[in-house]
Amino acid sequence: MITTETVEFDSHGNFYTTNVTERVRDVVLRSDVNEGSVLVFYRHTTGGLMAAEHEVGLLVDLEDVLSAIAPIDGEWAHHRRGFDRNGAAHVRTAFLSPSITIPISQKEMLLGTYQEILVVDFDPITEPRRRKLVVQVAGE
Amino acid sequence: MSGEDIRTVVLYCTDVMVDDTGAVVRLMPQLIGELSAVVNVTAMCGNEAQAQRVRRAYAGVVKTVTIGSDSGSGEGSVLEELVHRETLNGTSTLFVDHNPKRCMRAVRMGIPAGVFVDAPRLYRDLGLWGILPLNHSLHDVEAHLTGLGAAQADPGAERK
Numbered sequence: 001m002i003t004t005e006t007v008e009f010d011s012h013g014n015f016y017t018t019n020v021t022e023r024v025r026d027v028v029l030r031s032d033v034n035e036g037s038v039l040v041f042y043r044h045t046t047g048g049l050m051a052a053e054h055e056v057g058l059l060v061d062l063e064d065v066l067s068a069i070a071p072i073d074g075e076w077a078h079h080r081r082g083f084d085r086n087g088a089a090h091v092r093t094a095f096l097s098p099s100i101t102i103p104i105s106q107k108e109m110l111l112g113t114y115q116e117i118l119v120v121d122f123d124p125i126t127e128p129r130r131r132k133l134v135v136q137v138a139g140e
Numbered sequence: 141m142s143g144e145d146i147r148t149v150v151l152y153c154t155d156v157m158v159d160d161t162g163a164v165v166r167l168m169p170q171l172i173g174e175l176s177a178v179v180n181v182t183a184m185c186g187n188e189a190q191a192q193r194v195r196r197a198y199a200g201v202v203k204t205v206t207i208g209s210d211s212g213s214g215e216g217s218v219l220e221e222l223v224h225r226e227t228l229n230g231t232s233t234l235f236v237d238h239n240p241k242r243c244m245r246a247v248r249m250g251i252p253a254g255v256f257v258d259a260p261r262l263y264r265d266l267g268l269w270g271i272l273p274l275n276h277s278l279h280d281v282e283a284h285l286t287g288l289g290a291a292q293a294d295p296g297a298e299r300k
Binding site: 016 | 240241243244246247248253254255257258261265276277
């Protein structure tokens with residue numbers, strides 16, 4: 001049995017984090033799956049997913065690390081095409097995953113006590129943009 | 141910095157205390173009722189209408205309601221305003237907001253901050269700060285807050 005839903009939300013980009021744990025849990029609860037897994041997939045190229053503690057200091061630390069690796073004002077080859085200037089966001093994205101799979105047992109996601117499903121959007125946008133996650137629940 | 145140092149929790153009202161329709165955020169009156177017994181709670185509202193809703197919904201538990209010129213558009217300006225007014229500082233206040241970028245900005249300004257997702261998660265976060273009793277289980281925290289709500293609705297419920 002497989003259930004697939006799309007979860008949408010507005011993101012402000014620029015390292016904006018969105019906690020989607022309860023949105024994903026709602027999809028699991030709506031499904032008929034008691035034992036199986038849920039795949040969460042981010043359908044964009046300038047952000048990714050983490051299963052992490054949702055704590056502000058950790059986000060600041062992560063931003064510092066990724067900014068050191070891929071500075072926003074770097075001379076990115078991606079910009080030579082002239083279409084956009086989000087090279088740093090694409091490079092930072094490579095350090096996260098576009099998807100997470102979480103086991104389900106007795107209709108509960110088996111997340112650790114402090115594990116939250118976080119979306120991090122690196123896109124240097126100036127207005128909020130609609131983002132989409134595919135949430136696919138599979139099992140019996 | 142620990143819970144012993146924090147004397148005031150400053151809550152950014154929008155989507156923490158009331159949502160953009162003016163509805164009270166689920167389980168927050170219960171949480172703030174318990175929180176106000178141990179620290180001062182200050183509500184930071186975007187305008188007078190929101191402040192009135194907060195005063196009504198949180199009557200008796202929030203003593204200070206302040207109105208800022210920023211209603212949520214900027215990430216930094218409201219923080220600077222609160223620091224300027226000495227509502228926020230790096231030694232005895234904790235800033236709580238639904239906007240993670242504003243929380244990150246606060247931390248970079250040296251102000252402790254917690255990002256708001258929902259009341260059970262905030263309660264647990266306040267436990268980790270040492271301000272409220274620590275309970276690692278969100279399920280247990282939710283049951284605790286729900287129980288407080290039932291007790292407030294029916295003061296005799298706990299004796300039954």
